């Protein structure tokens with residue numbers, strides 16, 4: 001009793017000091033309304049979820065900047081449901097990079113792609129600027145077919161982390177030039193225009209190794225060994241590009257390996273919307289990403305040997321859901337920042353061995369777990 005009485009004033013003082021500090025600090029918060037057309041969600045049957053069945057394929061979906069705020073906002077604006085939040089396996093991911101408490105997409109992408117933390121800005125290289133093998137480079141020699149898909153350009157940090165090795169994410173031409181020597185069987189990121197404005201030598205090197213198409217229905221797709229599919233646009237007027245290309249990539253990779261496949265799918269523009277404090281954009285991009293999640297989950301349910309892991313490289317915008325009316329498809333969001341934040345991000349998983357992703361883990365752990373589950377050594 002006595003101890004409690006003594007402690008109470010101390011606790012009060014501490015909380016007063018804390019709130020005074022908060023008042024003095026200027027927090028420029030931006031708010032935004034989103035009214036969205038509900039798209040529903042998909043719930044699988046969970047028969048294979050959490051079993052010890054053999055995992056043949058892994059689909060890793062990364063929502064760039066998709067923290068709890070973006071997930072909550074999209075879920076409640078969508079009537080309280082998302083395919084990812086219908087899943088039963090959850091975890092948390094810490095995203096710090098080797099040299100910064102707040103990561104960028106290059107360092108976190110590298111952690112997800114290689115199982116190793118590095119400095120902000122580095123792609124596929126450790127803190128000493130030595131190359132580190134990425135998941136496709138480790139899996140391809142074992143017979144797996146590997147692919148990346150993103151609504152960013154091919155040189156965007158997240159897709160680039162799965163094929164490039166460069167000390168700075170801004171080295172656009174060097175990153176594109178790393179594609180021909182990569183271990184990717186399928187890539188779709190960036191646009192026809194982005195490809196055609198690269199130096200001719202890069203375009204030729206890519207064409208010498210990849211069949212390049214601008215239309216997913218191009219007859220050249222069927223007979224190709226390796227594919228680079230570049231759509232006209234990857235911004236919000238892209239239609240169902242992300243979910244449809246997720247299906248395309250799954251089909252393409254499945255047909256090119258008996259052993260299995262690894263596919264990374266990135267919803268890149270959740271982050272971009274949060275950087276510009278565009279709340280409706282954040283919600284729409286997170287919902288589009290959830291459609292890609294649905295495509296992956298539907299395949300995993302049918303296939304029975306596919307593990308799906310969904311997470312984010314970091315949080316962006318210090319995004320908060322402040323109000324929602326799920327029945328009206330309405331949400332009100334607040335951004336406390338225009339940059340990245342060090343908040344933990346949610347992880348969702350489905351399929352055999354999904355339970356290994358519960359609890360709190362580092363972003364690099366996710367890659368190491370995937371490799372261990374597929375029986376691959378680094």
Ligand SMILES: [Zn+2]
Pocket residue numbers: 065105271272275316340
């Ligand atoms: Zn960002």
